[in-house]
Amino acid sequence: MMRRIHIFALTAFLAPGASCASSAQPLPQRIISVSPNVTEILYGIGAFDRVVAVSDYCTYPPAVQNLPRVGGWENSNLEKIAALRPDLVILTDAQAPFLEDKLRDLADIFVSIDEIGRATGTQARAADLARRTRASLDNTRALTRNLPRPSVLFVVDRTPGTLRDMTVAAQGSFLADLIDIAGGRITAAPAKSGYLNVSKDAILTLDPEVIIDLVHWSKGRFAEHPELVWHDLPELRAVREGRLCPLRDEFLPHASQFVADTAKLLAKLIHPEAFGGGTK
Numbered sequence: 001m002m003r004r005i006h007i008f009a010l011t012a013f014l015a016p017g018a019s020c021a022s023s024a025q026p027l028p029q030r031i032i033s034v035s036p037n038v039t040e041i042l043y044g045i046g047a048f049d050r051v052v053a054v055s056d057y058c059t060y061p062p063a064v065q066n067l068p069r070v071g072g073w074e075n076s077n078l079e080k081i082a083a084l085r086p087d088l089v090i091l092t093d094a095q096a097p098f099l100e101d102k103l104r105d106l107a108d109i110f111v112s113i114d115e116i117g118r119a120t121g122t123q124a125r126a127a128d129l130a131r132r133t134r135a136s137l138d139n140t141r142a143l144t145r146n147l148p149r150p151s152v153l154f155v156v157d158r159t160p161g162t163l164r165d166m167t168v169a170a171q172g173s174f175l176a177d178l179i180d181i182a183g184g185r186i187t188a189a190p191a192k193s194g195y196l197n198v199s200k201d202a203i204l205t206l207d208p209e210v211i212i213d214l215v216h217w218s219k220g221r222f223a224e225h226p227e228l229v230w231h232d233l234p235e236l237r238a239v240r241e242g243r244l245c246p247l248r249d250e251f252l253p254h255a256s257q258f259v260a261d262t263a264k265l266l267a268k269l270i271h272p273e274a275f276g277g278g279t280k
Contacts, residue, residue: 027121032084034076034091039064040256041113042090044129047120053084060251088119106177109255110134129257136260137181140267143274144183150270152184153208153238156195156253158215163200163232170196174255182266183274184210200233210270211238213246214253245269 032053033039039058042048048061053068055076068084071077081089110130117126154169154176169175169186173194176186187206188196198206213226226246230239238244249265251258268275 028086028088028119030084030086030088031120032070032081032086032089033058034070034072034089036060037112037254037256038090038116040251040254040258041116041126041129042120044257045113045117045120045122045125047116047122047125050120052086053081090116090119106137106174106259109174109259112255113257133257133260137263140260140263141181144181144267144271147183147271147274149183149185150209150243151187151206152179152210152212152270153187153203153206154179155211155213155215158213160215161229163203163229166198166200166203167195168198170194174259175253178259178263178266179270181263182270184266184270204233204235207236208238209241210243211236211245212266212269213244215246 027050029050030052031042031047031050033042033051034055036055036058039048039051039054040060042051043061048063051067053070054064056069056072058064058069068080070080070084076091110133113126113130113133114123117123117129155166156169156175157165157167159165168188169179170188170191170193171186172190172192173186176194179186187208188198211230213230215226227244230236230244233239247265249262252262252265254262
């Protein structure tokens with residue numbers, strides 16, 4: 001039976017006889033990642049060349065397209081994982097399909113980078129990745145620190161084509177932390193999980209100044225038009241003032257080093273004037 005090692009919000013499983021990397025033990029050479037943010041961190045710390053399989057949801061780096069898939073967070077194919085004979089498997093707890101982990105804030109992400117770096121023997125690369133990520137976040141924070149802080153509704157899930165079954169980022173999530181760095185403030189109240197299910201009536205009460213819609217809608221003839229969907233609530237200030245921001249960028253919900261890219265993108269949407277653009 002494989003031995004379990006806890007890495008903060010992450011859990012690593014090692015094959016019999018294997019263990020976390022140290023100066024007296026060989027580094028893991030066959031790594032399986034069962035979460036997109038883990039795969040991204042492995043790439044960022046220089047350990048991706050040892051990855052032999054990834055989850056169904058991994059899209060970065062592009063080389064993942066050439067690797068076997070072992071399922072998702074809640075349906076990992078244990079037989080396929082065992083057949084690949086890994087000496088290190090890193091996965092997160094089961095979670096909703098629109099979020100890669102249950103990390104609560106940005107500090108947790110840096111702990112994960114550090115732990116994965118130690119598990120793969122790439123501590124120096126992990127420390128450098130964390131340093132560069134923090135520096136980028138600090139640069140974005142400096143650009144928005146003295147600007148007004150508009151209220152932001154961050155929609156992470158809803159029924160495509162409708163405003164039903166909406167889930168939004170609440171105070172306490174790492175996405176709320178990124179909104180804060182970007183110069184906004186999350187409208188949704190605090191939630192233990194960091195996310196809330198909200199109704200259209202609740203959104204009318206919140207009346208956000210900016211709406212960020214992270215729904216991954218279809219392309220082609222069946223594609224929805226988020227602007228038209230939100231016109232179902234024309235009373236909202238964000239809708240009236242044209243501050244609806246539908247996003248498709250795949251890295252946005254990933255709790256990895258890409259949080260720095262996410263913060264910068266959000267800052268450009270919330271405060272375009274800070275980046276040479278006009279005020280919306």
